[in-house]
Amino acid sequence: MNLLKMLSASECLWFCLDVLIPSASAEGEPGSRIKVVVREGSDATLPCSLSTKESIIQELFNWRKVDPNEQEVFRYDGGLHYYNGLPGQDEHFRGRVSHFPLELKSGNASIIIKNTVVPDSGVYTCDFPRLQPEQTFRITLVVEPVIRDRSEDITGAAPKPLIHVLKISEDEARLKCEVRGAFPKPKVEWRDGDGNTLPAEEPQVSHTGERYDITLLTMVTRTNSSLFLCVATQEELKHETQDKLYVAFCGGEYALR
Template identity: 40%
Template sequence: MELLFRVSFCLLTFLGKTFADVILTTEGSNVWLNCSLPGKDLTHQVFDWKKDAQQEVFLYADGKHYNNKEKTGQDENFKDRVEFFEDKLQSGNASILIKSTKVTDSGNYSCGFPVPPVQSHTLIVGVLAKPSVTTINQNDDWAQLWCKVPGASPKPSVEWKDHSGKRLLDKVVASHENFILETIVNKTGNYTCIATQKELHHKSIESTYIHFAGSKNRAEGRKAIKFFLLLLLVVVDLLP
C-alpha cells in the first residue's frame, strides 16, 4: 500500500526567497515534489531540480529536457523515474513526480530558477517494518522466541507482549540490518511482536501461539496420583 505524508507542521524555513518542507514516504511509492511560480508561463523558461545540491534530478530549458533526450547530465539514479507536467507549465507549475522511490532517494531537493525564489523539500524514504516470529527452542518448561525485523527504515521500536497486552522482558540479539529481539516465555498462550515506526505512522504486528503440553500432562498426572491415593485411602477404610 502506498504511503505518503506531507508534514505540514514541519515547515522548516522562510528565509528570503527559500521555502522548504519535509515529505515522508515509503520505498516503492510515487512522490510529488511541488514547485511553482503562480501566474508565470514557464514554457520558454528554465528550471532545474537537484538533490543535495549536486545530483541532477530533472532539468527543463525552453522545451528541452531529460525525458525527450534533448538534455544530458541527469544522474543515473533518476533516469526514467522522473515525470513533469508539460500541460501545466503555462500556469507556472514546475512540479515533478519521482516514481518507485528508493531509500537512496532520501535527501534535500531544490527547484531552482534563473531568478529566485528557490523552493526545496526534504524527502525521507522509509522501508516499512515487517516482523516475523520464530520459536528457536522449546521444552516442557519454557520457549525461546525471536522477532526478526529486517531492513526497516527508519529504525522501528520493537517489543514483545503477551495475550493480555503486558510487555515482556526481552533482549536484543542483533541490532544491525536484521534486527532480532528475543524473549523467553513459560505459559501457554499467544505472544505478539510489535514493530512501530512513529515517523511513518506505521505499526506492524506478528503473533504466535505457544503450547506447553508437557506442563499440562505433569499437572494432570499429579491430579491423577492424588485421586488414586485418595481412592486408596477410602478403600482401606472400608476394609474389615
C-alpha cells in the first residue's frame, strides 16, 4: 500500500516537508568543518545550530565568507537583519540569502543561499560573538558547475554576441556589439581581422541578478579585409565566444557571415 495513503493529512504534510526541505542542523562541534556540495543554480543550506538548542531570537549571529575572499553574507541581531534595517551585506549576496526565523527559538542560525553560482564556493563562518564562550562554525561550500556537451551550454556562459552596423559611410562605420545574460561578467572587445584589439567606447553594463548585459560601440575605418570581430571572454569559465562582421564601405551595404 502507498505509504502516503497510510498517513493522516497532518502526518503526510510533515512527511513531505521532511523529504523536500534539506536539514538545517549542523553536525559537529563549533570549530569543526562541515562540507556542503550543490549543483550550480540550486539552493544551498549552510547549517549552523547550537547544540544546546537554546533560543537565539535575541542573540547576534553573523555569517561571513572568509576564503578565497572576505564578504559579508548575513547578519542577525535580535530581530534585525540585512533585509529590515541592518546595512553591510555584500552586493554579491543581496537578495539571495534567507534564514529560518521560526527555528531561532531552538538555536538554528542556518541560512539558505538561493540560485548558487560557482563564485559562491568557499569557506564560510557562522559565529556567535556574544555567547560565552564565543562559538564559531566553519562550513565549506562547493558549487559544482553545470557543463554539458558544448561550451555554449555552460550555465551562465556568454552567448554568441549580437552585432550591428549603426552608421556607415564610404570610409568608416559605427558598430555595435551586445552580449546578453552572461555570468560571470565577460570581457567584451572589438578586434580586426588580424586579431588586434580596436579602440572602443566605455562599455554600457546592466545586470539582472547575477546576469550581465553588455553593449560595446566602436568606430572602424576601411581596411584591406574589412573584417571585424566582437569577442566575449570569461576567464573563470575558460569560455570565449565571438561573431564576425564583414563591412563593405560602399553606400551603406554590409554583410554578416
